[in-house]
Amino acid sequence: MTNQHLLIGSVFLGGVASFLSPCILPIVPVYLGILSKGKKTILNTFLFILGLSLTFVSIGFSFSLLTGIFFNKTIKIIAGIIVIILGFHQTGILKFNFLEKNKSLKFNLIGKNSSLQAFLLGLTFSLGWTPCIGPILASVLTLAGNEGSAIYGGLMMFIYVLGLSTPFVLFSFFSQELLKKVRVLNKYTEYFKIFGGFLIIFMGIMLILGKF
Numbered sequence: 321m322t323n324q325h326l327l328i329g330s331v332f333l334g335g336v337a338s339f340l341s342p343c344i345l346p347i348v349p350v351y352l353g354i355l356s357k358g359k360k361t362i363l364n365t366f367l368f369i370l371g372l373s374l375t376f377v378s379i380g381f382s383f384s385l386l387t388g389i390f391f392n393k394t395i396k397i398i399a400g401i402i403v404i405i406l407g408f409h410q411t412g413i414l415k416f417n418f419l420e421k422n423k424s425l426k427f428n429l430i431g432k433n434s435s436l437q438a439f440l441l442g443l444t445f446s447l448g449w450t451p452c453i454g455p456i457l458a459s460v461l462t463l464a465g466n467e468g469s470a471i472y473g474g475l476m477m478f479i480y481v482l483g484l485s486t487p488f489v490l491f492s493f494f495s496q497e498l499l500k501k502v503r504v505l506n507k508y509t510e511y512f513k514i515f516g517g518f519l520i521i522f523m524g525i526m527l528i529l530g531k532f
Contacts, residue, residue, distance in 0.1 A: 323526075323531050326526075326531075327463065327476075327526075328479055330463075330519065330522065330523055330526075331460050331463065331476055331479045331480050331483065332479050332480070332482060332483040333483060333519060334456045334459065334460050334480055334483060334516070334519060334520075334523075335479070335480045335481060335482060335483020335484035335485070335486075336483045336484070336486065336487065337456060337483075337512060337513075337515060337516035337519060338453040338456050338457070338480075338483070338484050338516070339483075339484050339486075339487045339488070340487075340505070340509065340512035340513075340515075340516075341453060341509065341512065341513055341516065342509040342510060342512075342513055344453070345505060345506060345509050345512070346506050346509070348488075348491055351368075351441065351488070352491060352492060354434070354437055354438060354441055355368055355438055355441075355488075355492055356492075357434035357437065357438075360434060360435060361492050361493075362492075363435060363438075364434055364435055364437075364438035365438070365488065365489060365492040367435050367438045367439040367442065368438040368439065368441055368442040368485075368488065369442060369481070369485045369488070369489070370439065370442060371438070371439045371440065371441065371442025371443035371444075371445070372442040372443075372445055372481050372484065372485055373442075373478060373481050374442075374443060375442070375443055375444075375445065376457075376477040376478070376480060376481050377474045377477045377478050377481070378474075379461065379477060380460075380461060380464050380473040380474045380475075380476055380477025380478075380480075381470045381471070381473055381474035381477075382470075383461050383464065383465055383473055384464050384465045384469060384470045384471075384472060384473020384474070384476075385470040385473070386465075387465030387473075396527060396528070396530070397528050399462045399465075399527060400462075400524045400525070400527035400528035401524065401528070402458075402462070402524075403458070403459045403462050403463075403520060403521075403523055403524030403527060404520075404521050404524035404525065404528075405524075406454075406455035406458055406459060406520055406524075407455065407459070407517045407518065407519075407520030407521035407522075407523075407524060408517065408521065409455055409517070410455045410456070410513060410514070410516050410517030410520055411513075411514045411517030411518060411521075412510075412513075412514065412517070413517075453484075455516075455517070455520055456516055456519075456520060457480075459520045459523045459524065460476060460477065460480045460523075461473075461477070462523075462527065463476065463523055463527060464476035464477060
């Protein structure tokens with residue numbers, strides 16, 4: 321397996337780990353309730369993912385454009401150390417209260433089209449659940465910026481979105497069967513979060529060593 325394949329796999333798993341985080345998995349039924357409105361589950365799920373993609377890919381594109389100017393060997397090592405610290409925070413070994421603050425946007429969607437609701441839900445998703453997905457997102461952005469290409473950064477964030485949205489798609493199409501499992505999975509969200517933390521630490525180490 322090449323380093324590039326390892327990077328892509330890590331970023332995809334980072335997206336899956338974000339979905340399994342303690343502040344997203346427990347409210348999956350709420351999301352599915354919105355996506356299934358008007359019996360347009362397939363369309364609404366697609367629009368939700370489109371909203372997700374626009375947000376995250378734009379962030380990745382912009383961040384990589386900036387890092388293409390400022391990123392160098394020293395900055396790469398510093399970034400790797402920061403990523404490792406974020407990983408320790410994710411595992412709970414270290415605790416930074418400022419990373420636990422939640423920021424979200426609220427829209428009045430009463431009476432609005434269900435498809436519009438699904439799109440806005442995806443568009444604002446990243447802004448609503450920063451405490452859980454923030455460390456993983458920051459790590460993926462750092463890895464994306466390592467290449468110094470805006471297109472590459474956008475592509476890496478798209479892979480992250482694929483990892484994050486794949487479980488949403490599965491739950492949307494097999495909701496009746498999978499929703500029964502949510503309560504069981506909720507018991508293990510802290511373990512999923514710890515797994516995400518060690519994944520972040522791995523990313524940071526590989527970044528410092530120049531393996532990505």
